[in-house]
Amino acid sequence: MSETPKDLNSLNRAAELLHHRGQGLSKGDPIALPITTSSMFHLPGDPTGTPGYGRVDNPTWEALEDALAILEDAPCVALPSGMAAISAALFATLGTGKRLLVPSDGYYVTRVMSSEFLAAFGVEVTERSTAQFAEGGFQDFDVVFIESPSNPGLDLCDLRAISAEVRAAGGISIVDNTTLTPFGQRPLDLGADVVVASDTKAPGGHSDLLMGHVATRNPEILARIKNWRKMSGAIPSPHAAWALYRGLETLELRFTRMCDTADMIAPVLAAHPAVQSTRFPGLPTDPAHNLSATQMARFGFLIGIDLGSEERAERFINQSRYLRPATSFGGVHSSAERRSRWGDDVPAGYVRLSVGCEPPEALLQDLSDSLDLLDP
Template structure:
């Protein structure tokens, strides 16, 4: 897998500037453009294009090493990828233990259009093969369980069966995992999470090296109006410039915390791919560039879990993940099929020793 050239990404705009132009990306907040005569080759209308999100897409395309389109949320990106590749009578396979809103979209909407939706847990995803599926949607690591599947193997099996693979790479970002390099056809991501990194925007993107698929996804965006706002695109561009620094800090801290948590008496179970005894460790080591910033712990009871989350001063009790502030939540409250005392922790950018002291103190008093 290729390692993204972060330095080149940071200077993509700068190396094309003319003398006197601003180094920082301007925010183009306009729905209309001055358009006398033929509109060919020019910005036309805010639902079709915008210079701010087009430049953002060039940075994301550099990271993904593939054309990219941005969307107003991660679910908007997932929706676009699915609606552009499925039709009445199509069969789609999704993870039974993946992000629950993807399941809601499939069950409540895709099924209404005559699309056949089937589900499998991540750890048994390959059982039964992939014959007859038009689209196979994968999450690796799964959210929130952190189970991992062999993306290269699944992508090849699906291709041999005549289908397409779509991978949700939100938990790892392009810096931690490269699904397209492993043979996956389409990547989707919620950039609300680590790519944006500051918990102040909703955004998502789709990346794909198949021009025909990207044309369909672009048409879906243009016709449906599922476009990013220029302000959000500007914020995401700014967040993207520090992703490498933040992601490195978050992953390194997560490794330290996981090793220490694995020895704490209050922990009934821990999952983190970076731990040598984790079921996903070997595959994660071969398939990913980093082990990520998400980990999960299971405490003795729901009450103990709530006390831990709500009393730790360096953990925000909030949903979502990937921000500079470490956060934690009981995923059972959203209906995930997990133990009531299961906690997903998103490790942020706090100094590791200060963060550990706060976590340890809260565990000891819970």
Template sequence: MTNASDSRAAKLAHLRSDRLAKGDPIPLPLTMAAIFHAPGDATGFNQYGRFSNPNWDAIEEMLGHLEDAPCRAFPSGMGAISAVFFALLKAGDRILLPSDGYHTTRILADRFLGAFGVTTDVRPTSSFLDGGFDGYRLVFVESPSNPTLDICDITAAADAIHKAGGQLVVDNTTMTPFGQRPLDLGADIVVAADTKAPNGHSDVLFGHVASRDPNVIEAVTEWRENAGGIPGPFEAWLVHRGLETLELRFDRMCSSAEIVAGRLKAHRAVSGIRYPGLADDPSHNLARAQMERFGFLISFDLGSEQKAEDFINGCELIHAATSFGGVHTVAERRLRRGDAVPPGFVRLSIGCEPVEELWAAMEKSLDRIVA
């Protein structure tokens, strides 16, 4: 018997099948065009590259299939977040953000929304429901939070926010629709950086907004068209190709992370490990209830800046790099990015390498820093 996730994965690469004529290419063609043939009344047809593109249509169809909701594509995850903020907010509105989530979201709110009269408050993800949500136009949740991997009860937050008259936006970048489904849990809007696992090859920036509220989709579409925050057709084509293998890659990455997290926890060099799949993780029970997988991100502390750098740079199967979700395992000491974490705090993104080979390389590097 198949489940809903398997059904979504099976259909993902066949969404264009019904529209193919004999002799058409099965892979999506790349349409590099700024203008289109549009004589007379061209309503309903492609006319200009800032308004539409066949590669946008294809990627939005795939993302919409995964989200079970209309989607709009953007040139980065922050482009998607910006579209939601600037399309939906006005002077006098208040928003609530996680204090421990991706720092650029807070920078956008503080430096730019504030200048337009929007007030921003912050709250830790682990206690996000404390204090209620009265007076907030938008509430923005990142669960699991990046990089500390705390989790918020999305369903409980959605219920409370709706009773207070607000809307809930969930950044689902760390999980993808195969790991967590915020719209099914009550969120009004999902944003994500498809730069990460959906593309999967660390060679393109991309993002999307998904919502079952037609007013939201209309607003972000109008924002994209008029502000010019559009994705390129080649970038859309790359992400379309990456999405065809997302379920396969995501499954391996999550399965490997579950193995690696347990072994990291047992290693004498490691402390403060966070991974929702660990039975004693503070978020484990909530993760089991609202997430379909536990993800591929692990965070932990190696005690000092030097040890963290030595571990990362000394492991032959880890790239020292920012971002996550690609086929390569990557790690980063996150204090250098301005997160409120200890000097030896490491965010590890498990890739697609064979897990026993990956662990052997990691263990060798860990053993070296405590020798």
């Protein structure tokens, strides 16, 4: 996509992230972020304003949250996984008698947690598909949880319009931005109240950590989420926080490579006779293309292809040299999985492909070779 002022702002955020900590260093301080693992701190006298206990304070978390805040342009709270971030946002904004709307085709764990746990505490849970999410309006919903693009189907909904309608109805909008990161989409700038994300994916980038975060410009919600983390004990490990901080330093580079490669290979996959259908917002033929061009800075690195059957899908994945058959996504290694095996409402032959950082030509050749081995 052509460079715009918004793209320049993203590049400036990437540069600021790399040098933000360095601006405050003293002579002899390490440039690399240290890992602080202490559960106790030296605490004589009045403890106010001083780190006191490892469940509440940690310098490595704080440095990570500063870095995340640069990317989100909003205060952030680090959590030990993406689901911990989602849980914190929902438990901080809901209670008995409240109404919650969630996507029926979004990440299935969000639905399970809502229906099995939040509902047990007296929260009324309603589901709608992403493509029809705005149908029926948002009156009387206290919290509206949005996922766009949806995972794994890659449907979209209008974040700006929905966030405005939710706010006008007196509700709170929460957007899961895991699939795109702040470099691909900025829900807070589009009017959302809260953003949650699994930093296990592209922000960490190396498939070696579990982390998540919540971002919000609402001080009351921010305070509730911080208190939830402190009281629930849902805290990240210092080592994971350090590893994510290091991953963030190369996120802009990796995300650009992954999206550029996805832009290149998606049309080739869509045109291959072994592929029955393709979902990728960057394709002009995709039903979400027009909307994606208005609210996304990049089309992302996830591609959905339907190969017609479970057997063909598994064969495509397993005979591809440069695809790792694994769940999750966003790593430097391209990966793929047949999502119906987890119960997602997608065809049996639907494969969610996560494009990694391999040389684009090598990856495209490998995927094409694997498709060529399937019967048309």
